[in-house]
Amino acid sequence: QVQLVESGGGLVQTGESLRLSCVASGTIFRFNVMGWYRQAPGKQRELVATISSGGRTNYVDSVRGRFTISRDNAKNMVYLQMSSLKPEDTAVYYCNLDIGIRQYWGQGTQVTVSS
Secondary structure, three states: OEEEEOOEEEEEOOOEEEEEEEEEEEOOOOEEEEEEEEEOOOOOOEEEEEEEEEOOEEEOOOOOOEEEEEEEEEEEEEEEOOOOHHHHHHHEEEEEOOOOOOEEEEOOOEEEEEE
């Protein structure tokens, strides 16, 4: 069984930075995609960024240039460095592990950006 645990959320002001972390435990397939999604109140969950086990990254347009996703394969961890945060970034951020035939989700961590 795979478990994902996020950390690093919190309350910040516009323009500040936060770093989210997620650790995966259990049986992890070597080839996978890890990523971050977010869900704001009253909105659907949306992709923020993904990174493959080979290091290929993908970002939603609204965060490109402000957020950076990275991973440490040896530690089964994925990170999201968020800079120049805006109020519209406020959401619950979820860690995701995609092994192709199945996806796993963390419990989510709240990020709130005040104006």
